[in-house]
Amino acid sequence: MSIQEYRPPGVIGYVTPLSARPGERLDFKISSLGDRAITAKVVRLDCCDPNPLGPGLKSEQVKFGLSAVYPAREQKTHLGSCAFGALPTIPVTQDLTVELTVRPGFVSATDQTIFSLQDIAGTTGVALIINDGGLFLKNLQSPTQPQSLDLSLKLNVWRNLEVCFSDNGVIVRTSTVETSKVAESRLIAGLGEALRDVDHICLAALWNGHPKDCFNGTIEAPGLSVASPEALETGRTIIAQWTFTDSGNSEWVSDDIDPSRGLQLINLPMRAVRSSSWTGRHMDWKVAPEEYAAITFHSDDLSDCAWETTIAVTVPDEVPSGVYGLAVENDIATDTIPFYVLPGASAQRQKIVFLAPTFTYIAYANHARGNFAGPLEERVKDWGAYPHNPDVVGTFGYSTYNRHPDGTGVTISSRLRPIMTMRPGYLVYHDLHGSGMRGFPADSHLTDWLTTKGFTFDVLTDEDLDREGVDALSPYDVVLTGTHPEYHTRRTIQAILAYRQTGGRLMYLGGNGFYWKIGRDQDFPHILELRRAEGGMRVWASKPGEYHNQLDGEYGGLWRRNGIPPQKVAGVGFTAEGNFEGTYYVRTEESFAGELAFLFEGISADERLGDFGLSGGGAAGFEIDQACAELGTPEFVTVIAASEGHGPSFETTYEELLTPGVIDGGPRPYGGMRSNIVYGLDENGGGLFSVGSITFCGSLSHNGYDNNISRLLENCLRKFLSTPRGGGDAHAPSSTDTNPPIGSHSYDS
Incomplete structure (x- = not known):
């Protein structure tokens, strides 16, 4: 298949809202080429990576009370404001x-x-x-x-x-x-x-x-x-x-x-x-x-495709919280439309919640990168990966990383449209050492690991957190982020800080997180707005005088310039980026303290951590973060590992520099071109474990999930689960703990 021979998607759709609790309704709006009838089923999405050298695509059908066949029609999208x-x-x-x-x-x-x-x-x-x-x-x-x-x-x-x-x-x-x-x-x-x-x-x-x-x-x-x-x-x-x-x-x-x-x-x-x-x-x-x-x-503005509902679904009471997809098919094509099931209003919460970074998915929605033709297109075909790419299909608008015809950056992004980049099997790069995935499919590396390891978890989205605040997180012992939780509102940032301050444990499992500030209006819950104000690694810049959002009137730009650097939230913050390639971590001297020995149980003292993986070939890569006390890294955390061996494509982020090569601030113990892994328990019981790398979770499934990155993450997660919120020493899991006890798996480094 060549780009010249490319046809419009035979079937494609979107859902609103993006998440729902049991008893609530989801509206799927689907376009079927030639008004072909469709079949539909709901699947739980476990692994969304089509790489034949990894776990492979994993999904399991779930009973949702759907009919066998649905009438559908071709629905048009009209761009322009x-x-x-x-x-x-x-x-x-x-x-x-x-x-x-x-x-x-x-x-x-x-x-x-x-x-x-x-x-x-x-x-x-x-x-x-x-x-x-x-x-x-x-x-x-x-x-x-x-x-x-x-x-x-x-x-x-x-x-x-x-x-x-x-x-x-x-x-x-x-x-x-x-x-x-x-x-x-x-x-x-x-x-x-x-x-x-x-x-x-x-x-x-x-x-x-x-x-x-x-x-x-x-x-x-x-x-x-x-x-x-x-x-x-x-x-x-x-x-x-x-x-x-x-x-x-x-x-x-x-x-x-x-x-x-x-x-x-x-x-x-x-x-x-x-x-x-x-x-x-x-x-x-x-x-x-x-x-x-x-x-x-602009002639390519799009806030709402305004399609008619094709299938309306009420989430059954018995369906557990998780990541799901509506798999639809006609006689020429298939599509899987992701959505999230939240825990029921009266359901008992799990101890773990995965906070899906949907604001970041929407900011990157339909990012046309200009890299699809050639090796990436051939890989998509060879792996049977998701076939549609915004380089070819411009029908559904673009991302905040693209520009309008007038050369200005796209400031508005919506979820009320098909989002090709938010699909199982979507590939971003022709990654010579891995799968080349980011965003939604890359985050399945984490959720697949949790499922494989037997950890039960609930799911919330950024939008849910923005609406409900810290109350949405309060029932949980541990909050896990995805690989790239880059975009946040003031309410989501403050909710995460409040959660930590009241004894919650945050595991930030990505890089370049908590970076850009977005605007939202509750009257337009499907919309986010981005003004790329002063500073930051950015593909376009807002014009002087246009740094304040239209949706909420607040100043945009980096959270660092809005008084909440990422280090205050997660202990580490964006410091460098390079090509989509990964390297490894080595332990710091501080990591050998006796009270931290549990983190490295089953891991040799001198082995490289994560010199393997499905994202760039290593656990530390692409966009990396590090600790900085001046920017708010809490005193209770310790840098337990730092990366090394990053290639010549890596550069320090602009906001870190005063002039080329001169860092804004004092020296950092593990600074330079490095990612830092930090760990710590606060005296109030709150905890932090942050890995400072987008590619970290791509290493979890290596060697049948039996590797030092998987072990490190499991050791830390079990510590957080076994330590009561509010402080105290670790204790053995109770008989009611649904997660398997530590030591139930054997590991080779």
Whole structure:
């Protein structure tokens, strides 16, 4: 199969919400090519790694009361944002003028609609479009070519537009914001007939039941006026006007003339952006809303596919908490849509909870990396891995690691769309030493290990934690993170800190965690927002003055710049990254203290820890963290191991540096190009075990789960489980402990 021969997914879908308790409903929204009927079953997802040299894909069917066959239809996705709404009655005997200020962000040889005056269906009316920088008027009823205005707009330059419609013709004027230099164009042919049934306006697109011919750029201060002898000063009466100053409203814009009437914002265009009057004196849109009275639209914005529900499922009472998938199939394709079952409201909690980093999955959702063609594509085919890749399928929007057509970064990501990167068997890299997985499938290395070792556990998601706070974690003795819990809200960070401070034990089993701060609005639980403010390893940077979120108004960027460095949360923080390759750890001198001997039971004193694995070939790699007392590493933790042997691709993160090679802060005992593993029990009973590496969990299954990384993790987990919260010494597991006792497995290093 080559990219050129690639076909759209034969069947694909998404679920809302992403997690549910027994008795709650999940809505699966599925598109089946050619309206083919589908079959469906629920499976528990244990291992999502298709590597034939690893455990392999593991899943087990679960009874969910599903029917055998479901009717399904092909459902379309429409990208692009716009503002659409009803207009007041326009007197047909009076001239109509539309005024607005625009800044094109992308010039192309395709039609981009700046505004349309139209009926609700988009079959009659007129649209002002830009094509190759030139302005044109399009009669929506006429199949002929748009009429050129012999006027142009320059890329990234603010221009005022005035379009006056009358029976005598159309006058279009443009002027620069800085100099007010005016250019004018007149069309003799009137458009009175085209405007006769106009009752709606659409900004930044033509509305055909969905956005079409979308504009990539920024619009501010649109307004409509009509000729009026009563308006003595200007001779015009304003009948509709939108100032766009309320940047915190992501759903609609009210009409200043009649606040009961507004424009609906489709697909969450970007607000809290600089307008033409931005002075640079104010960096927060809430302080000077008049300097942020603009909206930026993109032709690839997507907040909600808005598909119809194909299968509605109520989670059965007897289903335990865990990671599941709805496996759907038609006669040409299959798809597995992951979801999570939370513990029942009255169910007894397990001692362990896996905190699924779903915010990070959504931030990376449909990340088009440009690396699929060639060896990775061939590996996907050879391994029977998940076949669809955002490099090829751009239908479902992109990630916060991609850019819009105007070159700016994608700030909004949604779970109400198929997420190809969140699928069993999805491969990210052609990893010469492993599987090349990240995110959702890579985290199954941990959950598969827990299941194989006989540890029972519950599951919560970031979204659940953000909604419920620390109460969601309080019942558990141990919280396990995934391999890359990078994105967090203030509520999730504070909940984890509060959990630790009340005696909870956190096992951070990844790297580059607790790094970026995201914005959320509880009215849009499916959405997260990212502003990449000052500092950080980033693929794009927010513009100065646009560091505050539109969803919650808070300053974005790194948690380190928001007062909570990762070290305060997990004991270690992001310090370096390189290629997707792994190396090993060696024990520190401090690790040989007698009170830490239990951690290394069954492990030789001089052996390398994790010089193997399915993620880059080693347990320490790709993105690595280390302890730093100045940034908040607690006094009660000890660095018990540090990595070595990282290759030349590894570089120190930017926020660590004052100038190239000069670290911000004092020397660290195990600093440099190293990952640190830390362990400690606080006097309040709280505990930390952090591995500081994204690739760590990829080593757990090596040699049939019989290896020193697996042993180290099990030794620590059993210590945390056997030590009562609130302090005290380790004790033997009770007769009611559902997890097997320590020593029940033999190990070779």
